[in-house]
Amino acid sequence: MGVSKRKRIALSKSAQSTDKTAQYVKQSDDLQLVSDNELISLRARVETEMRRRNISFSVGDIGEQLVIDFFNSTPSLPNLLRAPRGTKNVDALSRNGDRYSIKTIWKGKKTGTVYPDSMIKNKQLFEYLLVVRLNDNWGLQSIFQIPWGKFVKIRSWDKRMNAWYLSCSSKNLTSMSLISQQ
Numbered sequence: 677m678g679v680s681k682r683k684r685i686a687l688s689k690s691a692q693s694t695d696k697t698a699q700y701v702k703q704s705d706d707l708q709l710v711s712d713n714e715l716i717s718l719r720a721r722v723e724t725e726m727r728r729r730n731i732s733f734s735v736g737d738i739g740e741q742l743v744i745d746f747f748n749s750t751p752s753l754p755n756l757l758r759a760p761r762g763t764k765n766v767d768a769l770s771r772n773g774d775r776y777s778i779k780t781i782w783k784g785k786k787t788g789t790v791y792p793d794s795m796i797k798n799k800q801l802f803e804y805l806l807v808v809r810l811n812d813n814w815g816l817q818s819i820f821q822i823p824w825g826k827f828v829k830i831r832s833w834d835k836r837m838n839a840w841y842l843s844c845s846s847k848n849l850t851s852m853s854l855i856s857q858q
Contacts, residue, residue, distance in 0.1 A: 735810065739782075739810060742808065743816075746856060755771055764801075765791060780809075784844070785844055787807060792840065801824070805824075807849075818855075818856060819856040820855065822851075826852070
């Protein structure tokens with residue numbers, strides 16, 4: 677069953693409008709002049725293309741990729757490999773076996789959660805926690821590193837999530853090692 681002529685014309689006009697929007701945005705970088713509907717359409721197309729290319733687009737995924745790239749391009753830091761998907765509380769592994777949990781903050785005041793082991797509540801889950809802060813353009817702003825022992829001392833409990841998190845207060849951040857400041 678084919679698409680009616682009316683629908684084909686509507687789809688064609690929509691695609692042309694979106695193409696014009698994309699060209700305009702590419703030329704001017706001024707998204708304020710784009711209509712709400714065109715902006716929604718543009719976002720949908722970008723997300724579809726990112727999925728097709730297998731590019732992650734959540735804040736956490738972006739932060740993980742940025743920090744792994746930063747570590748791997750900085751000679752004084754260990755090379756990191758992405759941990760297999762589904763690995764609980766571990767996002768990256770170093771060549772010497774250290775486990776890294778990576779928590780990304782864009783606008784929030786606390787990290788995502790770290791779930792305790794269901795059998796052993798105080799079991800060490802990783803060697804280092806990396807707190808990655810992103811700027812408004814989702815670029816790397818800073819990376820803080822904290823070893824497990826220090827994490828245990830400053831962590832807070834989230835009753836609702838039944839898990840640990842870190843407040844990103846200036847007191848907590850200054851107790852961590854600053855790896856990078858952009």
